[in-house]
Amino acid sequence: MATIDLGQIKRTYGAGRETSYARPKPSFGDRIQSWMPQIVMTPSILAAMFFTYGFVLWTLYVSFTNSQMMPSYEFAGLISYQKLWANTRWQIAYTNFFLFGSFYVVITTIIGLALAIFMDQRIRAEAFFRSILLYPMAISFVVTGLVWRWLLNPDTGVEKMVQDLGWLGFQFDWIVDRDMAIYTVVFAGVWQASGFVMVLFLAGIRSVDSNLVKAAQIDGAPMWMIYWRIIIPAIQPILIAVLIILVQNALKTFELVQALTSGGPGIATTVPAIFVFDVMYARGQFGQGAAGAIMMLVMLLVFLIPYLVYLRMRRRREAE
Amino acid sequence: MSDAGFDHTKLGTLQQRIFSRTVVYTVLIGFTILYVLPLIVVTLTSFRSLEDIYTGSLIAFPRSFDFSAWGKVWSTGCVGGNCQGISPYFINSVELVVPATLISTAIGAINGYALTKWRFKGSEFVFAFILFGVFIPGQLMLLPWAWVLGKIGLSNSTWGLVMVHVIGGLGFVTLFCRNYYMSIPDELIKAARIDGAGFWTIFRRIVLPLSPPILVVVVIWQFTHIWNEFLFATTFTSGYNKPITAALIAMTAPQTDIREYNVESAAVIIAALPTLLIYFFAGRYFMRGLTAGSVKG
Numbered sequence: 001m002a003t004i005d006l007g008q009i010k011r012t013y014g015a016g017r018e019t020s021y022a023r024p025k026p027s028f029g030d031r032i033q034s035w036m037p038q039i040v041m042t043p044s045i046l047a048a049m050f051f052t053y054g055f056v057l058w059t060l061y062v063s064f065t066n067s068q069m070m071p072s073y074e075f076a077g078l079i080s081y082q083k084l085w086a087n088t089r090w091q092i093a094y095t096n097f098f099l100f101g102s103f104y105v106v107i108t109t110i111i112g113l114a115l116a117i118f119m120d121q122r123i124r125a126e127a128f129f130r131s132i133l134l135y136p137m138a139i140s141f142v143v144t145g146l147v148w149r150w151l152l153n154p155d156t157g158v159e160k161m162v163q164d165l166g167w168l169g170f171q172f173d174w175i176v177d178r179d180m181a182i183y184t185v186v187f188a189g190v191w192q193a194s195g196f197v198m199v200l201f202l203a204g205i206r207s208v209d210s211n212l213v214k215a216a217q218i219d220g221a222p223m224w225m226i227y228w229r230i231i232i233p234a235i236q237p238i239l240i241a242v243l244i245i246l247v248q249n250a251l252k253t254f255e256l257v258q259a260l261t262s263g264g265p266g267i268a269t270t271v272p273a274i275f276v277f278d279v280m281y282a283r284g285q286f287g288q289g290a291a292g293a294i295m296m297l298v299m300l301l302v303f304l305i306p307y308l309v310y311l312r313m314r315r316r317r318e319a320e
Numbered sequence: 321m322s323d324a325g326f327d328h329t330k331l332g333t334l335q336q337r338i339f340s341r342t343v344v345y346t347v348l349i350g351f352t353i354l355y356v357l358p359l360i361v362v363t364l365t366s367f368r369s370l371e372d373i374y375t376g377s378l379i380a381f382p383r384s385f386d387f388s389a390w391g392k393v394w395s396t397g398c399v400g401g402n403c404q405g406i407s408p409y410f411i412n413s414v415e416l417v418v419p420a421t422l423i424s425t426a427i428g429a430i431n432g433y434a435l436t437k438w439r440f441k442g443s444e445f446v447f448a449f450i451l452f453g454v455f456i457p458g459q460l461m462l463l464p465w466a467w468v469l470g471k472i473g474l475s476n477s478t479w480g481l482v483m484v485h486v487i488g489g490l491g492f493v494t495l496f497c498r499n500y501y502m503s504i505p506d507e508l509i510k511a512a513r514i515d516g517a518g519f520w521t522i523f524r525r526i527v528l529p530l531s532p533p534i535l536v537v538v539v540i541w542q543f544t545h546i547w548n549e550f551l552f553a554t555t556f557t558s559g560y561n562k563p564i565t566a567a568l569i570a571m572t573a574p575q576t577d578i579r580e581y582n583v584e585s586a587a588v589i590i591a592a593l594p595t596l597l598i599y600f601f602a603g604r605y606f607m608r609g610l611t612a613g614s615v616k617g
Binding site: 033036037038040041044045047048051052054055056058059062114115118119121123129131132133134135136137138139140141142143144146147148150151156157158160161164191195199203248251252254255258259262272273276277280281286289290292293294296297300304 | 340341344345347348351352354355356357358359361362376377378379380427430431434435438439440443446449450452453455456457458459460461462463464465468487488490491494518519520544547548549550551555565568569572573581584588591592595596598599600603607611
């Protein structure tokens, strides 16, 4: 970043002004002027302090109380956490997070990368394909969830359609099957996110040094090997950023499940975000809900902190 | 690989090339169908009569076009017992998203400007401090927000949600504007300072006229997120004060009577339309503005 020494400018342009502006005491207005950036930032700093960090600490505190219906401020140690980890619904919720999360992250990344590579083959109507694949980013998880609920429901969707066409034995009822319903959530999540991931990868692929690729081609390397050995390693920073975005999405997944399966059948597709919302909002068990919310934050930090360390190390390496 | 003189797709024998072209187009077209299909299905369903729908599946072409679902969903459809259609909720969402987006965008521009063009001691820390908020799951904010909104008399109100979204969006709007303003040369600002221009004059005369590309990004981002948001919407409002996403979930909740899929489909389209229109008409400005900003980010 090109920074210019302010003193240098003053010496060059303002040699005469320096003396004429010399005042014994800056006026009140001038002093306000010189503090303007800090004054302007103050509301945002205070808002972050109270409404982000303050709120997190508050929820942390509530998680150490035994709050029901009304928040109580009597310290109760780890009771809420004990209740949480003994709760079958929470056990299902965090198992689902790992199950849904790993399938969602891996499949979205693979499909996004594959689509980006295909889009990189100088195809016709690239803009058309890109805008179709990316449009789910513009619509809400609520809409995505509802529409796929209808399409995946055996009574109204694909199963019924295929049976009406004459294949009476056709079955596709994952969404009402306890063991399979979570994979319909994976499907809808992948559907929503892969276009976005594709665009990120495509931008990365296009910025890879074409000389590297040419050199490999002259050496006779087949195209798949060039992608595998040169291009994918070159876009590694984007790959890692994508993984972090997707892990974060997976953890925050809430309305998609709410609209698609409402956490069911039964409680089979409950995820942490649904659990916390339900326990807090519908049942008023604030202590346990807060404990669940804190566990969500912990799971997030488990992924986020290594990423921030990685970013810092990379920046240092680039600076050297 | 933007090198025009060299085309890696022209390598290999003719047969290999035809084969690989076929695979590429088949996969892309297959995915395109998978992506457009839901949109087509809900659109067609909204024009089908209930008898038509219940003789088969939802995936079918209308036998005759029936527009009654559209009138019904707008003014007489029932949302959890309130039968005035979806229009009150649509209006709530408009009344929420317009002020919240405008306020956030203004804050983002001013924050980004102050943090890049008037760096002060600790300004990098201030940025990180504000940015971290974007990672925190909304579930941690539910209880405290409910309490604060109650205390200041904004429970169950659109203005309460405006406040939640403006504060919740601080991190992203500051990030976008800061990254973009880094690409405005500091020399411009310094020259103006030497001429005696102050903080606000420089903002109005120099920075704001250069800002449209990033303001478009922030407006689209905030509009889409706030319009589509559900967790806060459903927690902090009830009855007729719900925004459209919360109303849509209430309208389509499992129920005992016959489900009116045509009316629900029309509701889905109405809920999705504003952000879809923005995407199709302004989406390219979004991508352009975002990449313009990230060059130096």
